[in-house]
Amino acid sequence: MKEIEQTLEFIVEVEKLKAVLRKTKPVGLERRENSAEHSWHVCLAALMLKDYANEPVDIDRVIKMLLIHDLGEIDAGDTIVYASETAQQKTAEAEGVKRVLAMLPDNRGDEYFKLWCEFEAGESAESRYARAIDRVPPLLHNLRGGGHAWKENDIPKEKVFAVNSRIGDGSRELWQVIEGKLQQAVSSGILK
């Protein structure tokens, strides 16, 4: 019973991710996306695009990774992908994930902290694919939303291409399609 109580406390705590705002707006909405709904969206995207991963992936591990990949933002906040990653920010996120997962009974969180570290390192087939998918919805938001977050944050096209080319590490075919869309965005003037 005590273990269930502890897990319910964890469930309430992680809900704070619903208040962490990201930089892009979902297609059709005039508000910024939060990290909880983003997490759902990337899980579903990963599931439906799994056949295009470069390497065989265990999709169930990918989904678990994506379910927890942003938990560190409860304490550390969201950082735009185009910002240079600072060691301070990375440490704050790792500490945040660790704190939240430590709320689970019987060190059950340890397994998920390892999974989070694997995602961050991006060195396994699953993490390469998960990190590729993590980039897709915000790009679609910008592509369908006049490049709003690129403009608001002064992100030049060179940076958009360079940072997102990591999609190709997880799925070359997906990057080929997205790269084409980014080129169209340059042609139409929403990406400069």
Next chain:
Amino acid sequence: MKEIEQTLEFIVEVEKLKAVLRKTKPVGLERRENSAEHSWHVCLAALMLKDYANEPVDIDRVIKMLLIHDLGEIDAGDTIVYASETAQQKTAEAEGVKRVLAMLPDNRGDEYFKLWCEFEAGESAESRYARAIDRVPPLLHNLRGGGHAWKENDIPKEKVFAVNSRIGDGSRELWQVIEGKLQQAVSSGILK
């Protein structure tokens, strides 16, 4: 390439779930929850409570079920769990799920439509557990949030106990803990 394009259209379409508002407010927030962030929350809750399922469950199937369980609401909207289910509402949801999943290439959606039907029927171990978990966060919202959705929708305590006792079909231990919390809510006067 065409298949990837189609899948990206699906990814943009399902994003509409971020605009479907539910009846409860997340703990600590002054706005109603949307069905996309709810979907993430129940996936994570299911993962962390899996050891308390009455029967052995394939947690990966449970998570996939919960990722898609609300897709029908894009067309049909959210209905409070305490409303009597009408055949019309159920049909609208099933048609909605079918429409959205049909956007996927190569009839890939068929497998997920079956999974959605399994969830709705609630007759397998996985669906019993998934349906139990689906009830947990809204109860926590009410319990931590002064019973706001019970009050706003005039839900009497008899109905709250009766409808949520289905949690016991998925996890007796979890229902025991939640039932205790509901009794406390009656004692403290937030559930009448």
